[in-house]
Amino acid sequence: MEAYFDNGATTRVFPQVKDIVIEAMEEEYGNPSSMHMKGVKAEQYVKDAREIIAKSLKVDPKEIVFTSGGTESNNMALIGTAMANARKGKHIISTRIEHASVYNPLFFLEENGYEITYLPVDEHGVVDLEALEKAIRPDTILVSVMYVNNEIGAVQPVEEIGKIVKKKNPDTLFHVDAIQAYGKYHIYPRRLKIDLLSVSGHKIHGPKGIGFLYIKDKTKVHPLILGGGQQKGMRSGTENVPGIAGLGKAVQLIYQDHEEKMKKIQAIKDDFIAQVMELSDVRNNSGEAPHIASISFQGVRSEVLLHALEEKGIYVSSGSACSSNKPAISGTLKAIGLTKEYYDSTLRFSFCIFNTKEEVDYTVNCLRELLPILRRFTRK
Structure with missing residues (x-):
C-alpha cells in the first residue's frame, strides 16, 4: 500500500x-x-x-x-x-x-x-x-x-x-x-x-x-x-x-464543493491525530489548519523515521519541504517553545482530498510497529 x-x-x-x-x-x-x-x-x-x-x-x-x-x-x-x-x-x-x-x-x-x-x-x-x-x-x-x-x-x-x-x-x-x-x-x-x-x-x-x-x-x-x-x-x-x-x-x-472537500480533509487529519496519540511518547504540535499535522516522536530522529516509513510506501516530511533536506533546526519549533529533545524528532503529515481512512490506518499501524524498534537502536 x-x-x-x-x-x-x-x-x-x-x-x-x-x-x-x-x-x-x-x-x-x-x-x-x-x-x-x-x-x-x-x-x-x-x-x-x-x-x-x-x-x-x-x-x-x-x-x-x-x-x-x-x-x-x-x-x-x-x-x-x-x-x-x-x-x-x-x-x-x-x-x-x-x-x-x-x-x-x-x-x-x-x-x-x-x-x-x-x-x-x-x-x-x-x-x-x-x-x-x-x-x-x-x-x-x-x-x-x-x-x-x-x-x-x-x-x-x-x-x-x-x-x-x-x-x-x-x-x-x-x-x-x-x-x-x-x-x-x-x-x-x-x-x-x-x-x-x-x-x-x-x-x-x-x-x-x-x-x-x-x-x-x-x-x-x-x-x-x-x-x-x-x-x-x-x-x-x-x-x-x-x-x-x-x-x-x-x-x-x-473551490467546487469546497466545504465538503475541507470536511473530508479535516476528518482525515482528526482521525490520524486521534490514532497516533494512542502511541507512547508522542506529542501533537498541530495547529488548526485542516490539512497539516505536526507530530513529535520522542527518542527517534525524524530523518530515520521518515525513511523507515518511506520503505513502507508512506511519504511524509521532516518540516518544510524547502528545508527538510538541510540539517537545520526548525525556527518554528523553537519559536513555539519545543524543548531540544523534540527539534529532531518531529514529522509533518499533510493531507489532501485524495487521502483515505485506509491510508491513515495503515500508517498508524506502521508507526506502531516501527517506533519500538527504532527507539531501541537510538544512540544515547
Whole structure:
C-alpha cells in the first residue's frame, strides 16, 4: 500500500489540470503577445485563469500578477514593496515562523539598510497581537504574516492583524503568504485589509512552477523582472500559458464543493491525530489548519523515521519541504517553545482530498510497529 502524506510539499494534479496543460502545450501553443489567432487563443487561457482567480478572491482581474510560484510571489511582495516605498520608511514587521521564501528576502533587505522586527508567537504558533500593535511605527512600510504555517499548520488571526495594521498606520501595507491557506479557506483580501497575497499552484493540485501575487490596485510595487513589459510591466517575460491554464483549472476545481472537500480533509487529519496519540511518547504540535499535522516522536530522529516509513510506501516530511533536506533546526519549533529533545524528532503529515481512512490506518499501524524498534537502536 502507498500513502502520500506530504501534500504540504506538493500535490498530485487534478486530471482536468493535466488535460488543459497538455491542450495548451499541443494545440494552442502560441505566444500570448502575438497578434495572430494562435496568440489570441493562448492569451484567452491567461484571461480565463485571471478571471477565475479574481472571482475566488472577490477582486479585480487586473490585480492578479502571475509568477513562477510562491517563492517569487513572496520575493516580489517583500523586495518589490520595499524598493517602491523606501522613501516612506525602511521598517518592516514579520514573525519568527515565516517560510524561507519570506525570511531570506527579509535578511537581504536587512543587509541593505532595512530594519526588520520579528514578532514572537505563542506555544500554538499564533502571533502576539499586542506585540504587533506596539511594533507598528510611522515609518513601518510593510507587515508580512503567513496565513497558515507550513510546518505545524498554525492559523493566524489575519482579519484582526489587518485591522490593527490599518488602524495604527493606514499607510502600512499588509502582505499575507497564503501558500498553505489558499484553497483551504475562502480568502477575501478587501474584507481582510490585505494589500498583497502570495499563492502557489502546486499546493492546490495545480502545476509546479506557477503561482500568483495579488496586488491591490494602486499599491506601489517595484517589478523584479524587467524585459518586454508583459503583465503591464509588473512581471516581464512570456507568460507560462500551460501553467497558468492549469492553475486556473485547479482554482476552479478546488473551490467546487469546497466545504465538503475541507470536511473530508479535516476528518482525515482528526482521525490520524486521534490514532497516533494512542502511541507512547508522542506529542501533537498541530495547529488548526485542516490539512497539516505536526507530530513529535520522542527518542527517534525524524530523518530515520521518515525513511523507515518511506520503505513502507508512506511519504511524509521532516518540516518544510524547502528545508527538510538541510540539517537545520526548525525556527518554528523553537519559536513555539519545543524543548531540544523534540527539534529532531518531529514529522509533518499533510493531507489532501485524495487521502483515505485506509491510508491513515495503515500508517498508524506502521508507526506502531516501527517506533519500538527504532527507539531501541537510538544512540544515547
